Every structure is written in structure tokens, then in C-alpha cells.
Amino acid sequence: MTDSANNASVCFHDYAPEQGDFLSDVMQGFSNQQKSISPKYFYDQRGSELFDEICRQPEYYPTRTEISILQSNAEDIARLIGPDCVLIELGSGVSEKIRLLFDVLSPASYLGVDISKDFLLLSTKRLARDYPELEVHAVCADFCHQLELPAQCQSDRLVAFFPGSSIGNFEPDDAVRFLKEVATMVGRGGKLLIGVDLKKDSDILNSAYNDAAGVTADFNLNILQRMQQELDVNIDMSSFNHRAFYNEELGRVEMHLVSQCEQVVVVEGEEIPLIANETIHTENSYKYHLGEFADLSALAGFRVEQIWTDAQKLFSVQCLVVG
Ligand code: AVI
16 A cells, blocks of 8 residues: 555444354354355455456456446446435445446445455555545444444435345345345435346356366365464365356355365364265355346345346346335
């Protein structure tokens, strides 16, 4: 970060939860018939870098498609949302997409919400430097479980922004629960601008999660690396392979780590046997038909106000309104 960004003025609000218990989550996930690790553990420093790299892979269409939808429809989006809103970005990360909206939206203030404090401060300070007229708030919180707005950000013009189709990483029931919380946060008449990945030809999906450069494979395997770094684990990473495939019946891309042989993984002294070809399930990424997502939003109290898609209907950006 440059000095100028370092000095930029950001109101910081720390609602960070207690550190989650990686060990007990791993032990819990390994005790099930289908072994699993929560995808939230992908995003350590290396995992976040690998995810950025995934977004630049030619096969991974969601990022560039969403950006082009936002670019082509920025004026239309601004007209629908209107000026002077309080814009709340959930999982703000590097905050690149929000910049596409700032010039046309003229929000009264911006609130970036993210669990990763360092990332959040870096990105919000850069925004405060680049948009000096804008009031910028940084809220460090796990927005999946707790959506609390600082008192000075309350407004009757609240608009949440949740890009990237991260909603696809929730199980559908959890997605409804989460959207309900967003609806409560923005209140009646409040809006949510959300990126939603769409159902499509399985070949496109299978290559998006199996890029030729092997970045998604590295991203998936990095979760084992993280276990090795942060826990007392004895695991031979070279004995696992990446597997990702579209599960047509369940409408989701599944990612797994496949054990190449019969082996025993030792976690904090506990022996966990795996047979050859047994998998550890690491992620689901649900894809929706427009009608399916409208039904899911309605269960959470949202009405679809407008949908923008690309010409191939790969991805959608949707404006939902409460009530
Ligand atoms: C963050 N999330 C929306 C990504 C997705 O497509 O489900 C995570 C990802 N996993 C593999 N590639 C990208």
C-alpha cells in the first residue's frame, strides 16, 4: 500500500468473532461417512492468492462475465438503485467490482464487510484514498453469521452488494437463512445486488473447475497444506488428487480430494484411515436457473426487481428488493 492510502481515513468497526476451531471442524468433518472439510478453510493467505489466480484463468468464466455485466449495465443499475444510498459490500476482499459502481452510483457512504482484517483495511483504505468524497467504513465480521451495522450507517436507503456467486457456496437452506439476514439488515424497501451463477452445459462447468494450468487443483490441495502448517497433522499431500465435477442431479459443482491409495492420516495423534479412491469433500458450488433463484429469494422475503445477464446466459447480476 502507498503512504497516501495508509493515511486515508476509514472508520474501522471490529466485530471479529473468536478464532474458529480449525482442529475441531476437521475432526468433525473426518468423523462423517463422507469425509469433508469446510470450504471456509480454503482462504488463508496462499488460498486467497490462488483464488485470485483462479479468477484470471481462461476457463473460469464467472469473474470476467460478472465484470462485463456490471460494466455494460452500470447506468441501468444506478438508475434502479438511485443516488445517496449506503452501499454495503459483503465479503469485500479486494473490492475491484465495487469500483465499477462507484462512479455511476454516487453512494452517500460505503461499508466493506470482511472477516480478513488485513485484506479489509488494505482495500477500504485504497477506496478512501481514491474516492476522497466518500465516507468509508470497514467492518471486520463473519457476515455469514452476524450482520450488524454500526449505528452511524443506519439509513432507509441501504443496498447490499454480494458479487461472485458466493451464494452458490451455501447449501440452499443456508442460502435462504443468509438472505433472510440480509433482508432484515437492509429493511423494507432495501436492496441486494447479487451475482448468481447459472445452470449451463456441464462441459463449461467441468472445465471451469478443472483449469488446464492446475490452479484450482492447487487451491483445493492447499487446504491440506494449511492443515499441515496449522495443526499437528501427518498427511502425505502427494497421495491426494483434485477432483471437481458437475453433479447434474443436485445442480452443483462438487470439489473433492481423492486419496490415491489406502492410507492413514494422523491428526493430533488420532489415526484416520482412508481407503483407495475415498474422497474428502471440500466444496459445493450451486448453480441456479433464474426461476429457482427467484423462488429461493422469495423464501427470504426478497422480490426480484431486475436481472442482467450476458449474451450466453452464463451468469446473472440481480437486483432484489425486500417486500
Ligand atoms: C468463491 N466461490 C464463488 C468460488 C466458486 O466458484 O464456487 C470458489 C471456487 N472454487 C473453485 N473455484 C472457485
